[in-house]
Amino acid sequence: MRVAVVGANGKIGQQLVELLKNDAEHEAVALVRKEAQQKQWQEQDVEARLADLEGTVAQLADALAGVDAVAFTAGSGGNSGDDKTLLVDLDGAIKTMEAAQAQGIKRFVMLSAWQANNRENWADELKPYYAAKHYADRELMRSELDWTIVRPGALTDDNGTGRVDIGEHLPPGKIPREDVAHVLMGCLTTDDMIGKAFDVMSAD
Amino acid sequence: MRVAVVGANGKIGQQLVELLKNDAEHEAVALVRKEAQQKQWQEQDVEARLADLEGTVAQLADALAGVDAVAFTAGSGGNSGDDKTLLVDLDGAIKTMEAAQAQGIKRFVMLSAWQANNRENWADELKPYYAAKHYADRELMRSELDWTIVRPGALTDDNGTGRVDIGEHLPPGKIPREDVAHVLMGCLTTDDMIGKAFDVMSAD
Numbered sequence: 149m150r151v152a153v154v155g156a157n158g159k160i161g162q163q164l165v166e167l168l169k170n171d172a173e174h175e176a177v178a179l180v181r182k183e184a185q186q187k188q189w190q191e192q193d194v195e196a197r198l199a200d201l202e203g204t205v206a207q208l209a210d211a212l213a214g215v216d217a218v219a220f221t222a223g224s225g226g227n228s229g230d231d232k233t234l235l236v237d238l239d240g241a242i243k244t245m246e247a248a249q250a251q252g253i254k255r256f257v258m259l260s261a262w263q264a265n266n267r268e269n270w271a272d273e274l275k276p277y278y279a280a281k282h283y284a285d286r287e288l289m290r291s292e293l294d295w296t297i298v299r300p301g302a303l304t305d306d307n308g309t310g311r312v313d314i315g316e317h318l319p320p321g322k323i324p325r326e327d328v329a330h331v332l333m334g335c336l337t338t339d340d341m342i343g344k345a346f347d348v349m350s351a352d
Numbered sequence: 353m354r355v356a357v358v359g360a361n362g363k364i365g366q367q368l369v370e371l372l373k374n375d376a377e378h379e380a381v382a383l384v385r386k387e388a389q390q391k392q393w394q395e396q397d398v399e400a401r402l403a404d405l406e407g408t409v410a411q412l413a414d415a416l417a418g419v420d421a422v423a424f425t426a427g428s429g430g431n432s433g434d435d436k437t438l439l440v441d442l443d444g445a446i447k448t449m450e451a452a453q454a455q456g457i458k459r460f461v462m463l464s465a466w467q468a469n470n471r472e473n474w475a476d477e478l479k480p481y482y483a484a485k486h487y488a489d490r491e492l493m494r495s496e497l498d499w500t501i502v503r504p505g506a507l508t509d510d511n512g513t514g515r516v517d518i519g520e521h522l523p524p525g526k527i528p529r530e531d532v533a534h535v536l537m538g539c540l541t542t543d544d545m546i547g548k549a550f551d552v553m554s555a556d
Contacts, residue, residue, distance in 0.1 A: 204471070230434035234480040238442075238487065239471075267443075268408070276438040283442065283487050290494065 149255075151336055152177045152215040154199065154244055155222025157185045159305070160259060163329035164219055169194055174337070177215050201240030208247035217255035218248050219332055230276045237277065241284040245291055255342075256293040257335045259328070260285050262301045262320065262347050269320075285345065296335040297345035300328045311351040321349040353459075355540055356381045356419040358403065358448055359426025361389045363509070364463060367533035368423055373398055378541070381419050405444030412451035421459035422452050423536055434480045441481065445488040449495055459546075460497040461539045463532070464489050466505045466524065466551050473524075489549065500539040501549035504532045515555040525553040 151168050155161040156178035168176035169192075178189040179199040189196035199211035201222060212218065220241055224232035241258070248256055261281050263269035270278040288295045301321045308326030331348050335341040355372050359365040360382030372380035373396075382393040383403040393400035403415035405426060416422065424445055428436035445462070452460055465485050467473035474482040492499045505525040512530030535552055539545040 230438055231480040234434055234438060234442075234483045238438075239479075239483040242487070243471075267447075275443075276435040279438045279443040283446070283491070286491070287487070 149173070149216045149336070150175045150177055150214065151217045151219055152179055152212050154179045154201070154218060154220045155259075156180050156189065156196070157182075158221055158223065160303075160325045160329050160332070161219075161221040163326055164221060164332050165189070165194060167329055167333045171333075179211055201236045201244065203243075205243045205246045205250065208243055209250040212244075212247050212251045212253060215251075215253060217257070217336055218244065218253060219257045219259070219336060220244055221259045221332070223259075233277055233280045237280040238284050242287045245288055245293060248293060249291065254294045255336065256288065256291075257296045257298065257332055258285060258288055259332065260297050260299045260345075262299050262349075263317070264299055265345065266317070289345065294342045296341045296343075298328070298331055298335060299345065299347045300331075301347070301349045303328065309350060312348050313351045314346045314348045316346060318347040318349050323348060323350045353377070353420045353540070354379045354381055354418065355421045355423055356383055356416050358383045358405070358422060358424045359463075360384050360393065360400070361386075362425055362427065364507075364529045364533050364536070365423075365425040367530055368425060368536050369393070369398060371533055371537045375537075383415055405440045405448065407447075409447045409450045409454065412447055413454040416448075416451050416455045416457060419455075419457060421461070421540055422448065422457060423461045423463070423540060424448055425463045425536070427463075437481055437484045442484040442488050446491045449492055449497060452497060453495065458498045459540065460492065460495075460499045461536055462489060462492055462499065462501045463536065464501050464503045464549075466503050466553075467521070468503055469549065470521070493549065498546045500545045500547075502532070502535055502539060503549065503551045504535075505551070505553045507532065513554060516552050517555040518550045518552045520550060522551040522553050527552060527554045 153165050157180045165176040165178050168174045178196040186196040197211045224236040264281040300323045304324050306324040308324045361384045369380040369382050372378045382400040390400040401415045428440040468485040504527045508528050510528040512528045
């Protein structure tokens with residue numbers, strides 16, 4: 149399976165590309181915003197394409213040509229303003245869904261955030277971000293795509309442990325990005341995960 | 353018909369409340385954010401209730417108790433940040449839809465913006481605002497509500513002319529807020545407008 153990783157320059161996106169690259173049955177197509185990032189992946193023998201989430205659906209569809217699945221790991225990030233939260237985390241994500249559908253791609257795995265589905269659990273300072281993720285997830289669940297929504301807790305750069313809890317409503321907690329990348333990989337390669345949305349945390 | 357006007361302190365909201373107040377067949381319930389605004393309406397013999405679009409769906413549902421229709425005319429406004437665009441224009445609007453449904457209210461008229469439905473017509477500097485309006489409108493169209501979506505052009509404080517063009521895709525233009533308030537009033541009182549979304553501009 150050829151998997152387009154949207155946001156392949158992000159910390160989780162990078163690890164997911166590596167996992168795909170090292171798996172004989174799969175192939176990564178790294179989607180990045182900048183030419184320097186594209187070059188970095190190409191130097192590691194990874195196919196890399198430019199894709200701007202603020203571009204048009206048609207441009208995003210071009211970037212998805214020939215792939216079998218999409219993993220959306222992009223985020224505007226904590227250092228940009230809420231204009232980018234609206235244009236990247238909300239509109240960019242949904243344009244990517246529309247682009248996938250335009251290409252006839254069915255499988256779509258979304259990196260979301262813990263309890264993005266429940267407004268009452270949104271921390272005050274993160275509410276705008278959560279609102280964007282919430283409505284992107286809602287659009288995905290109503291689409292014709294074969295979706296999976298992964299909602300990790302607070303992300304850390306710790307080494308992965310390979311032990312995670314998943315559930316519809318977990319208590320708040322942490323999880324290493326490495327473990328999140330493995331969960332995304334597992335979702336991409338398991339049809340059982342289609343149509344499921346869940347929190348994921350480190351297990352004891 | 354008792355119509356809740358959400359955003360009754362806004363320029364269009366105020367005019368819609370006046371139209372409802374002066375119509376023998378209808379009654380306005382002005383929803384406002386601040387007690388001083390509530391008092392102003394009460395001094396004019398208009399029922400006014402406090403409603404915070406950043407509150408919960410349950411709180412918004414309380415504010416909609418006993419009304420027959422909702423006109424959503426609220427907006428975070430150009431002077432607030434895009435955090436409020438996400439929390440008011442997007443999440444606040446959709447929470448109001450959910451609150452209306454929780455109260456068994458069917459009729460819902462949304463004040464949107466010219467071509468909010470077409471990304472290619474979003475002016476660069478207004479893109480975040482348009483994204484919020486776009487997805488609020490999409491949620492409304494997919495809801496069980498009897499919706500109408502009114503998408504006016506650039507709003508002016510000129511006197512209304514009573515002459516407007518409506519259409520699925522009009523060229524850009526202007527329209528006095530007074531005319532927009534009359535269009536919203538017409539939508540509320542005409543079942544023919546249920547399930548319709550349209551641009552509206554001043555006609556020659």
